[in-house]
Amino acid sequence: MTFKLPDLPYPHDALAPYMSKETLEYHHDKHHLAYVNNGNNALKGTDLEGKSLEEIVKGSFGKNPAIFNNAGQHYNHLHFWKWMKPNGGGKIPGELEKKIVADLGSVDKMKEEFIQAGTTQFGSGWAWLAVKDGKIVVTKTANGESPLVHGGKPILGCDVWEHSYYIDYRNRRPDYLKAFVENLVNWEYVAEMYAEASKGA
Secondary structure, three states: OOOOOOOOOOOOOOOOOOOOOOHHHHHHHHHHHHHHHHHHHHHHHOOOOOHHHHHHHHHHHOOOOOHHHHHHHHHHHHHHHOOEEEOOOOOOHHHHHHHHHHHOOOOHHHHHHHHHHHOOOOOEEEEEEEEEEEEEEEEEEEEOHHHHHHHEEEEEEEEOOHOOHHHHHHHOOHHHHHHHHHHOHHHHHHHHHHHHHHHHO
């Protein structure tokens, strides 16, 4: 498949004040576009060229860093834009909330663990909620990795590369993560991904 940069599902200024127009102009229009272009160039002439994005991510992990780094980040960002919405945060859809409470103790505990995972990820990477072995777990990965290459299915991810927050928060990564969880998350999309991940689990 050929990677394409998706349009943002909202205007560039729609997530302010928690994520600025300038951050999205750099992060979406420049950084994500670079993953798309570099990924397409790296894929040319390889046996992964005609595969789905998930197959490319899994098939290149540990074998072809040029493909994996860009395909992994393309996959992560395709969902990252949808994991946020204007006036996000708020109530979590029923089934998902029940599962979070059952597996992680409470919604507050999940948020706390998620913020902690993102805060303690050394250097670049991501904080995640994922479905693994039938349970919702909080995890973190380095660089462009995701639960997809570690036996899980991501249902929520927060980008903790500095380009995701430095314009708005400078070095205050925990404040960015708190704003993400409380004010940006599109829980309806997380619930969709949870339903998808639970099929056949």
